[in-house]
Amino acid sequence: MFYPKILTIQDISCVGQCSLTVALPVISACGAETCVLPSAVLSTHTAGFSGYTFRDLTEDMPAINAHWQKEGISFDAVYTGYLGSTKQIDYVAAILDTVKKPDGVTVIDPAMADNGKLYPGFDEAFVEAMKSLCAKADYVVPNLTEACLLTGIEYRTDYDRAYVDSILTALLALGAKNVIFTGVSYAEGKTGVVVLENGVYAYYEHDKLPNSCHGTGDIYASAFVGALVRGKSAYDAARIAADYTVECIKETAKLDGHWYGAAFEPVLGKLIGMLER
Ligand code: PXL
Numbered sequence: 001m002f003y004p005k006i007l008t009i010q011d012i013s014c015v016g017q018c019s020l021t022v023a024l025p026v027i028s029a030c031g032a033e034t035c036v037l038p039s040a041v042l043s044t045h046t047a048g049f050s051g052y053t054f055r056d057l058t059e060d061m062p063a064i065n066a067h068w069q070k071e072g073i074s075f076d077a078v079y080t081g082y083l084g085s086t087k088q089i090d091y092v093a094a095i096l097d098t099v100k101k102p103d104g105v106t107v108i109d110p111a112m113a114d115n116g117k118l119y120p121g122f123d124e125a126f127v128e129a130m131k132s133l134c135a136k137a138d139y140v141v142p143n144l145t146e147a148c149l150l151t152g153i154e155y156r157t158d159y160d161r162a163y164v165d166s167i168l169t170a171l172l173a174l175g176a177k178n179v180i181f182t183g184v185s186y187a188e189g190k191t192g193v194v195v196l197e198n199g200v201y202a203y204y205e206h207d208k209l210p211n212s213c214h215g216t217g218d219i220y221a222s223a224f225v226g227a228l229v230r231g232k233s234a235y236d237a238a239r240i241a242a243d244y245t246v247e248c249i250k251e252t253a254k255l256d257g258h259w260y261g262a263a264f265e266p267v268l269g270k271l272i273g274m275l276e277r
Contacts, residue, residue, distance in 0.1 A: 002031065004229045005074075007099070009037040009092055010081030010111070010218075016045035017261025018215035019082050019111075023222040027079075029268045030226025030275060035075065037064060037095070040084035046120045047214050048260060054121075056084045061091040065098060074101045079225045080133065081218060082111040082119075089129040096136055105228065108137040108176070109221040113145040116155045135175030139234065141221045143183045147171060161186070168196050180238050182220055193242050197234045204239045206246055211253045213262035220245045223271060230275055244271045 006027055010019040020036055027034040043053040068074075078100045080092055096106055110130045112122050127149050134140045134150060144167075148155040151170035156163065164184055171179050181194040185208060192205035223244045227237035247267040252258055 002230070003033060004076035005033045005035060006077045006079060006225065006229060007035045007037060007075040007095075008079045008081065008222075008225075009039055009083070009095070011040040011042055011084060012038045013042045013045040015043065015260075016049070016215065017264065018045050018218045022215060022218045022264060023079070023081065023225075025268065026219065026222035026264065026271070027226045027229075029272055030223070030230050032226060032229050037061070039082065039088060039092075045214070045260070047114075054084075056088075058085045058088040058091065061088060061095070065091070065095050068099050074099050075104055076101055077105040077107065077225065077229050079107040079109070079221065081109045081221065083130075086123075086126045086129045089126075089133050093133060093136060105138050106136055107139045107141060107221065107225050107228070108134050109141040109217065110134060110146045110150060111217060111221075113149055114143055114217070116145050116157075118149070131174055134171070137176040137178075139178045139180055139224075139228070140171060140174075140176040141180045141182065141224060142171070143217055144181075147181060150174060164194060165201075168194065168201070172196070172199075178234060180224060180234065182217065193238045195235045195238045202235050204235070204242055206242055209246065209249045209253070211249060213249055213252045214259070215261045215264075216245050216249065219248055219262060219264050226271075227275060232275070240271070240274045243274060247271075 008023045012020045024034050041055040147167045153167055179196040184194050185191040190205050191208040195202045220241045223241035224237050227240045247270050248262040248264040251263040251267050
């Protein structure tokens with residue numbers, strides 16, 4: 001029976017519809033057992049709220065890992081998102097080395113930046129450490145800002161295929177095996193995702209909606225992981241995740257003043273339907 005056990009490592013933003021409050025329901029809806037390791041607990045996410053609390057859970061990680069090893073717990077896939085500190089990245093790397101099954105899949109979303117800027121609290125040292133984590137990825141899932149920070153390539157909003165190719169080449173040079181590059185737009189009113197698997201380039205394009213929502217990167221990566229472990233090819237998982245994210249953005253547009261996240265819950269049924277096709 002299909003029933004993989006996934007570990008996802010990212011923060012709990014108590015309010016904000018991102019990170020674990022997205023990954024847990026989305027991957028569960030895909031039918032996989034979803035285990036969590038919170039990287040930090042925040043009262044809200046950091047994009048648009050002020051005065052949020054931040055409890056860094058870095059120092060809990062070695063003991064949690066040791067306990068899992070003692071219990072013989074292992075995972076078919078490990079998916080990391082927003083991490084709490086630079087030091088934590090070493091602990092996360094150790095978790096990949098110890099409790100991921102030898103044939104398990106590693107998905108790294110270097111969730112640290114958007115719209116040309118690092119999120120509050122992250123610095124160059126964090127970016128450097130994230131590069132080393134991406135070296136362990138079977139799939140790295142950056143947006144354009146993250147890809148530029150990881151590769152040292154200048155962030156541009158106007159670009160062509162040659163620019164995208166140069167970023168892809170540099171991401172592979174970091175050591176990542178495959179790249180799921182989100183938010184790549186070659187035409188007005190359109191956006192899409194580049195799937196570079198085994199060195200082969202593919203692109204799934206869809207309409208760019210007029211509204212954008214916070215947290216869609218987490219929705220995207222979670223749906224990608226869920227579809228991938230469900231046995232979809234990387235391209236199909238990337239396409240399904242894109243279609244689901246578009247549904248979430250459309251659903252959010254129906255709401256008045258819902259600024260801090262995307263209404264992903266009402267359309268979970270659509271995601272399940274997409275997986276069954
Ligand atoms: O969605 C990415 C994310 C996750 N977690 C926290 C964030 C953000 C983006 O701002 O602040 C705490």
